[in-house]
Amino acid sequence: MTPLERVRSRAAQLMAVHLGDGSWSFAFDHAKTRAGQCDFARHRITVSRHLAVRFSDDDVDQVLLHEIAHALAGSRAGHGPTWRRTAAAIGYTGSRLYDGPVASELAPWVGTCPAGHEHFRYRTPTRLLACAMCSRRFDARNVITWNRRPAEERRATA
Ligand SMILES: [Zn+2]
Ligand SMILES: [Zn+2]
Incomplete structure (x- = not known):
């Protein structure tokens, strides 16, 4: 199975159990x-x-449970107490990792330009990149410095 097929089959299982x-x-x-x-x-x-x-x-399970809890709790529940109770009851362990802007939280490479703008990459940056927020054209003064985050840090703590 490809990763996407696995996600699809896991979704089918969890949705059958909780949204039968x-x-x-x-x-x-x-x-x-x-x-x-x-x-x-x-x-x-x-x-x-x-x-x-x-x-x-x-x-994948956590992402699915997060969304299934929304389906169960209803659109008005938001991320409030009803949703949180529902989510906990079906096995969601509760981390912001699975909601909102997760791409930046999961990306192993974090870069900062001299002005402090943050940039995120999944793959090792191989060429010199300058901050596009500082200047739309390449400007060597705005070169981004990259750091690889340790895996633990990519797990949300909230
Ligand atoms: Zn949500
Ligand atoms: Zn910048």
């Missing part, structure tokens, strides 16, 4: 800054295909 009536469907989306989404209008849970391939199996 079959009224919800699953799909991949193209988001780069969030892991998953619960689309109440379409009754559809989606997971980012870009991030899904980088997640461990545990991470």
Whole structure:
């Protein structure tokens, strides 16, 4: 199975267990800054295909449980107490890693320009990059310095 097939089959399993009536469907989306989404209008849970391939199996489960809890708790619950109770009850262990702008939290490479703008990369930066926020054209004064984060730091703490 490819990573995406694994995510799809895991989604089918978890959704069958927790949203058993079959009224919800699953799909991949193209988001780069969030892991998953619960689309109440379409009754559809989606997971980012870009991030899904980088997640461990545990991470995939957590992303799915996070979104399934939204489906169960309803759109009005937000991330409030009802959603949190629902999420905990189905096995979500609760970390912001799986919600919101996760791309930056997961990227192993963090760079900063002299002005302090942060940049994120999944792959080792191989060529000299200058900060596009400082100047739209390459300017050697704005070269980004890269640091590789230790794996623990890429796990959310909240
Ligand atoms: Zn959420
Ligand atoms: Zn900058």
